[in-house]
Amino acid sequence: MSILEVENIGIAFGGLRALDRVGFEVAEGEIFAVIGPNGAGKTTLFNIVSGLYRPGEGRVRLLGQDVTGIEPHLLAEKGLSRTFQNLQLFGRMTALENVMVGRHLRESRGILRHLFLRRAVEHEERESRARARDLLAFVGLDRLADQPANALPYGAAKRLEIARALASEPRILLLDEPAAGCNPAETGEIEALIREIARRGVTVVLVEHDMRLVMRLSHRIHVLNHGRTLAEGAPAEIRLNPAVIEAYLGHHGAKEAARAVA
Structure with missing residues (x-):
C-alpha cells in the first residue's frame, strides 16, 4: 500500500524551473531516499510534500487523500512530520521541552478546557512529559533531558530534532539530510536510529548526501538532476546506473556506494 504519492510535481521560481514532472510512490514501512547533486530540487521537493510550498503543477497524496498545498500543521495532524537540514530547535528550551512542543497537536486545546478542567489538563501535561x-530515551538523550538545546553536541541536536518530529506520532517521517555535518560515529548513531524508527512502523523518506548511509539504509532510491527524475530503483541498481554515475556519484562515489552494499 502506498502511503505517499507524488504525481507530476512542477514548480518554477521566476524563470527557473526547479522541478519538472517529478513523481514517485512510497510504500508503507519503506525507507525511501531522494538523492542528487546540489541544486537538483531535493529540498524544494520536500518543501512541497510537507506543505511549505504549493506546486505549480501536480498532486501530493497522503494515504490516498489529496493534500497538495495543505499547511504543515494540518499535514502533521494527518500523520506527516519532517526535520530540516539546518537545525530548527528552540535553543534556550531544554531538550525535554523541545520534544514536548512536538506533542502539542496530540493534546486537547481550548481556553475553556484550561479554565475549567484544570485536573484533566495537568494529567495530559504529565502524560506529554x-x-x-520516552522519546528522548529512544534517541539516546535521556541523560540530557534538562540541558538547553543550544548546549548539546551537534550529533545529539540532530537526534533531538528527530525526537521532536516523532512526538507528533507520524505515520511518515521526512528527514532532510539527517547526517549532514556529523562525524562517522554520529552518522552511525543516526543510521541505527533510522533503522529502529522504520522497524517500529514509521515510513521514512530521506534526502541525504552520505552515499554509504543511503545505500545501506534505503529500500529504494529516487535520483533527481536539474529538477527532473533521472532514475529510480534499488540501491544495487542505482550505484551501477551509468547516468547516475555521470551526473552525481562519479567514479569515487560509485566505489563508496559499492562498498556500502557489498
Whole structure:
C-alpha cells in the first residue's frame, strides 16, 4: 500500500524551473531516499510534500487523500512530520521541552478546557512529559533531558530534532539530510536510529548526501538532476546506473556506494 504519492510535481521560481514532472510512490514501512547533486530540487521537493510550498503543477497524496498545498500543521495532524537540514530547535528550551512542543497537536486545546478542567489538563501535561522522556530515551538523550538545546553536541541536536518530529506520532517521517555535518560515529548513531524508527512502523523518506548511509539504509532510491527524475530503483541498481554515475556519484562515489552494499 502506498502511503505517499507524488504525481507530476512542477514548480518554477521566476524563470527557473526547479522541478519538472517529478513523481514517485512510497510504500508503507519503506525507507525511501531522494538523492542528487546540489541544486537538483531535493529540498524544494520536500518543501512541497510537507506543505511549505504549493506546486505549480501536480498532486501530493497522503494515504490516498489529496493534500497538495495543505499547511504543515494540518499535514502533521494527518500523520506527516519532517526535520530540516539546518537545525530548527528552540535553543534556550531544554531538550525535554523541545520534544514536548512536538506533542502539542496530540493534546486537547481550548481556553475553556484550561479554565475549567484544570485536573484533566495537568494529567495530559504529565502524560506529554512522560512521552517526551520516552522519546528522548529512544534517541539516546535521556541523560540530557534538562540541558538547553543550544548546549548539546551537534550529533545529539540532530537526534533531538528527530525526537521532536516523532512526538507528533507520524505515520511518515521526512528527514532532510539527517547526517549532514556529523562525524562517522554520529552518522552511525543516526543510521541505527533510522533503522529502529522504520522497524517500529514509521515510513521514512530521506534526502541525504552520505552515499554509504543511503545505500545501506534505503529500500529504494529516487535520483533527481536539474529538477527532473533521472532514475529510480534499488540501491544495487542505482550505484551501477551509468547516468547516475555521470551526473552525481562519479567514479569515487560509485566505489563508496559499492562498498556500502557489498
